[in-house]
Amino acid sequence: MAGTETAAERVFTPEFFQDPHSVQAVLRAEAPAREVVTPNGLRVWIVSRYEEAKAVLADPAVRKNSAGLRAAIARNRADVRKAPNGALDLSQHMLSMDPPDHTRLRRLVTKAFTARRIERMRPRIEEITAGLLGRLSAGDEVDLLDVFAFPLPITVISELLGVDHEDRDEFRRYSNSLITTTGPEEARATGSWMATYFTELIAAKRAAPGEDLLSALIETSEDSDRFSERELVSMAFLLLVAGHETTVNLIGNGVLALLTNPEQLGRLRADLSLMPGAVEEFLRFRSPVNMATFRFTAEPVVLGDVTIPAGSVVLVGLGSANRDEDRFEQADRLDITRPVGGHLAFGHGIHYCLGAPLARLEGEIAFRGLLTAFPNMKLATPVSELRWRASVPIHGLEKLPVVL
Numbered sequence: 001m002a003g004t005e006t007a008a009e010r011v012f013t014p015e016f017f018q019d020p021h022s023v024q025a026v027l028r029a030e031a032p033a034r035e036v037v038t039p040n041g042l043r044v045w046i047v048s049r050y051e052e053a054k055a056v057l058a059d060p061a062v063r064k065n066s067a068g069l070r071a072a073i074a075r076n077r078a079d080v081r082k083a084p085n086g087a088l089d090l091s092q093h094m095l096s097m098d099p100p101d102h103t104r105l106r107r108l109v110t111k112a113f114t115a116r117r118i119e120r121m122r123p124r125i126e127e128i129t130a131g132l133l134g135r136l137s138a139g140d141e142v143d144l145l146d147v148f149a150f151p152l153p154i155t156v157i158s159e160l161l162g163v164d165h166e167d168r169d170e171f172r173r174y175s176n177s178l179i180t181t182t183g184p185e186e187a188r189a190t191g192s193w194m195a196t197y198f199t200e201l202i203a204a205k206r207a208a209p210g211e212d213l214l215s216a217l218i219e220t221s222e223d224s225d226r227f228s229e230r231e232l233v234s235m236a237f238l239l240l241v242a243g244h245e246t247t248v249n250l251i252g253n254g255v256l257a258l259l260t261n262p263e264q265l266g267r268l269r270a271d272l273s274l275m276p277g278a279v280e281e282f283l284r285f286r287s288p289v290n291m292a293t294f295r296f297t298a299e300p301v302v303l304g305d306v307t308i309p310a311g312s313v314v315l316v317g318l319g320s321a322n323r324d325e326d327r328f329e330q331a332d333r334l335d336i337t338r339p340v341g342g343h344l345a346f347g348h349g350i351h352y353c354l355g356a357p358l359a360r361l362e363g364e365i366a367f368r369g370l371l372t373a374f375p376n377m378k379l380a381t382p383v384s385e386l387r388w389r390a391s392v393p394i395h396g397l398e399k400l401p402v403v404l
């Protein structure tokens with residue numbers, strides 16, 4: 001039993017953020033679910049195995065609506081710190097809702113976020129990629145996240161939504177504080193900045209609609225009168241944050257996976273038609289969203305010999321499920337030719353990632369561009385010196401120093 005406690009205690013320590021997969025391997029071996037405490041003092045149940053993760057994501061007893069989640073969080077908080085003030089509420093979006101509200105909002109967004117709109121972005125994504133890579137030269141030592149992996153998706157999602165270029169650096173700063181472990185003061189300041197920012201943006205789009213997605217969302221809401229102002233603001237916020245914090249790390253984690261597996265890199269470089277499968281494998285191997293967003297149990301949930309009580313907070317370990325040996329053969333090995341599909345990197349069930357087609361498109365264009373422009377790219381520091389962000393949901397590097 002001592003070993004059991006040790007593994008649970010290691011979750012969310014600096015050691016965990018540096019190497020979540022080895023801690024998660026122990027968690028998977030031990031039990032279908034474990035209760036642990038987050039850096040913010042919250043007791044949560046972690047589900048780490050593939051089958052159980054999938055079952056929980058599809059279980060209607062495991063919910064996301066913000067009122068229920070707030071109550072569950074209050075009940076499971078080990079200290080007296082208050083959650084950020086809800087006066088500027090950004091949680092009226094579909095990732096904080098259950099059916100039927102979720103169904104209504106998802107349908108409305110899907111109307112505007114069409115496959116055609118995404119496919120229309122292809123030449124523009126290629127152009128942005130070429131533009132970013134064109135500023136770099138072989139032999140340069142750069143932080144690849146800074147010069148490429150960050151600017152590409154933020155430019156794409158900003159253009160899609162219709163957000164100004166000038167606001168992006170500030171946006172990046174606040175977005176980072178949103179997903180890393182910060183105190184309540186900083187969380188409040190971030191929430192406040194984001195809410196003001198998106199409220200003003202929606203007002204500007206109302207006054208002068210464009211060709212962008214946000215204008216299309218406003219139009220949808222005016223047609224049907226079913227998207228409230230607060231829902232629109234929250235949706236814009238969700239799309240911008242979900243649209244870049246994740247894709248940055250698909251690129252960063254994928255490049256690292258290739259540079260540390262030269263044989264796989266050689267194969268991909270020799271045959272770029274392997275790219276779609278390679279992108280799926282990067283998503284599985286180092287999932288950018290290591291843990292799905294918070295859920296709560298409305299009823300007791302039985303997973304094998306463990307029962308998660310009603311009213312508990314639940315985190316589903318997507319990155320862990322994707323390394324489960326019972327589902328993926330030699331799960332800790334990068335294999336860009338393994339049969340694709342089945343990974344949980346985009347989630348599962350009703351909250352399955354809305355942006356998956358866009359993320360895949362960006363990933364394919366980004367890796368193709370990088371491998372073609374810089375065939376001799378190498379890590380500029382030993383792997384052991386790389387630092388990972390201290391984020392519960394996101395698994396991504398702080399910096400990725402490479403020689404191009």
Ligand code: HEM
Nearest residue numbers: 094095242243246247250292293346347351353354355359
């Ligand atoms: C939901 C991952 C890119 C928009 C999700 C979820 C995951 C995920 C795991 C489910 C979260 C949960 O159930 O708790 C990823 C990854 C990406 C990516 C790994 C990149 C590699 C994007 C992009 C966009 C986007 C580019 C938008 C343009 C969304 C939205 C949801 C979502 C709106 C909520 C869907 C709902 O609640 O119905 N994503 N995402 N994502 N993602 Fe993504």
